[in-house]
Amino acid sequence: MSKDTLSTEPYKGVRDFYPEDEFIQEYLFEAMKTACEKFGFEAYGASVMEPSELYRSKNSDEIVNEQTYTFVDRGEREVTLRPEMTPTVARMVAGKRHDLTFPLRWYSIPNCFRYERPQRGRVRDFWQLNADIFGAPGIEAEAEIIALAHAVMIEMGATENDFEIRINDRRMLTELFKGADLTDEQTKNVMQLLDRKSKIDDFDAKLFELVSSNQATHLLDGFAKAASSAHLESLRSLLYSMGVGNVTVDTSIVRGFDYYTGVVFEVFDTAPENRRSLFGGGRYDNLTELFGGEPITGIGFGMGDVTARDFLESHDLLPNYRPATELMLCPMDATSLKHALTLAQELRHKDVAVSVNLSGKKIGDQIKQADKMSIPFIIGVGERERDSGMYTLKQLSNGTEHTLSAEHIADHLFSALG
RNA sequence: GUGACUAUGGUGUAGCGGUAGCACAGAAGCUUGUGGAGCUUUUAGUUCGGGUUCAACUCCCGAUAGUCACCCCA
Numbered sequence: 001m002s003k004d005t006l007s008t009e010p011y012k013g014v015r016d017f018y019p020e021d022e023f024i025q026e027y028l029f030e031a032m033k034t035a036c037e038k039f040g041f042e043a044y045g046a047s048v049m050e051p052s053e054l055y056r057s058k059n060s061d062e063i064v065n066e067q068t069y070t071f072v073d074r075g076e077r078e079v080t081l082r083p084e085m086t087p088t089v090a091r092m093v094a095g096k097r098h099d100l101t102f103p104l105r106w107y108s109i110p111n112c113f114r115y116e117r118p119q120r121g122r123v124r125d126f127w128q129l130n131a132d133i134f135g136a137p138g139i140e141a142e143a144e145i146i147a148l149a150h151a152v153m154i155e156m157g158a159t160e161n162d163f164e165i166r167i168n169d170r171r172m173l174t175e176l177f178k179g180a181d182l183t184d185e186q187t188k189n190v191m192q193l194l195d196r197k198s199k200i201d202d203f204d205a206k207l208f209e210l211v212s213s214n215q216a217t218h219l220l221d222g223f224a225k226a227a228s229s230a231h232l233e234s235l236r237s238l239l240y241s242m243g244v245g246n247v248t249v250d251t252s253i254v255r256g257f258d259y260y261t262g263v264v265f266e267v268f269d270t271a272p273e274n275r276r277s278l279f280g281g282g283r284y285d286n287l288t289e290l291f292g293g294e295p296i297t298g299i300g301f302g303m304g305d306v307t308a309r310d311f312l313e314s315h316d317l318l319p320n321y322r323p324a325t326e327l328m329l330c331p332m333d334a335t336s337l338k339h340a341l342t343l344a345q346e347l348r349h350k351d352v353a354v355s356v357n358l359s360g361k362k363i364g365d366q367i368k369q370a371d372k373m374s375i376p377f378i379i380g381v382g383e384r385e386r387d388s389g390m391y392t393l394k395q396l397s398n399g400t401e402h403t404l405s406a407e408h409i410a411d412h413l414f415s416a417l418g
Numbered sequence: 419g420u421g422a423c424u425a426u427g428g429u430g431u432a433g434c435g436g437u438a439g440c441a442c443a444g445a446a447g448c449u450u451g452u453g454g455a456g457c458u459u460u461u462a463g464u465u466c467g468g469g470u471u472c473a474a475c476u477c478c479c480g481a482u483a484g485u486c487a488c489c490c491c492a
Contacts, residue, residue, distance in 0.1 A: 114491085116490075118485090119488095363450085363453065364449090364452080367452075367454050369454095372454090380452065382451060
């Protein structure tokens, strides 16, 4: 490998999806899509490029988070590849607020970009299911969103034993912080500490470093008492009645520190070797205010493809690869190749996914290729088939063969595939 | 951004301070209409750059890349 040849490695932190990988990816997206549509959500989409202003904080000119891909275009406009979908959907909803019918149920599976150091569960180009309900302030919307998150997991083949949904309510914290008389700065720091609580073992000591001992005592007392709230208990019992049984209240769930204002939740893997947060979401009330007008309340979640994939892998839930191609025609000579091309068209009209082997190799090698590609059926096409119009459909998985006329191939193949 | 660990054909792996092996994959051939196999032949490698040494894939330093953790996680 000399230095003047190009590397075949993808760009740092991004992935290639070879057919086997793409197959899993499509399986994930299909599960997400199926669950969302069962819940009455409509799909939307947008460009990966957004004006950088969308990610600037209101007060300062700085990008809210430095971990973005940002560039200047030829018209001197500053452009950012979306690091998340929520500002985009807030922009879209705010822009058509008078035309849209609320409450709105929308979902999308966009790819997002973050300039971060890659590691397990984190890449620079990832896909994320975003599902949100806008304009429904009640507990029922919260139940629907959490039930949807649950349904996505179930759709991917998980059982309730494989994961756990932990819910909390930020309003409990807001009141507690008010009671302890925390400054905004302290609130932010305590939130961040709380978010890491399960990962560290000196939570109390750290808390005393952040706030005065009176405040810390007040907070710790509050954390101990605030095991739940009437709202959370109602939500949990509502979800239970909807068949969502693996919900627990966990007052340490805060979801980082951003726009969440009410109920927040996080989905955890219950596998002992992988007890981490898979994804989460919550209620946000002020997201559309950047665009003016009356605020629109929203609740939603985002589920990344990387952690979803890791979850399926560790629970042995990944689907087995199956190629899209159902049948390969294996011509034995040049004349048969032309014949195979017309036969292929005939079968394609009947919705069979047909490939014609163009290698010119011997029939044995062609079968080998089909087998390696996991294509389930082959038909050898030679002089005998051309003359008789009868073809032998061979199923490679078990070696069974059936000799059929062209018009019966499709039906036979589909019934064998099930 | 900080740190730790790793780096051998395309892939997965041995190995030793003194000629780099193996398996799979790839290519060619034998068998010529059911042959998915077998056999033969063959292609292809020590990440890069310094240093120590008579001699470095091996030891040391640096770079690069990957992995993992921290940070962050919108």
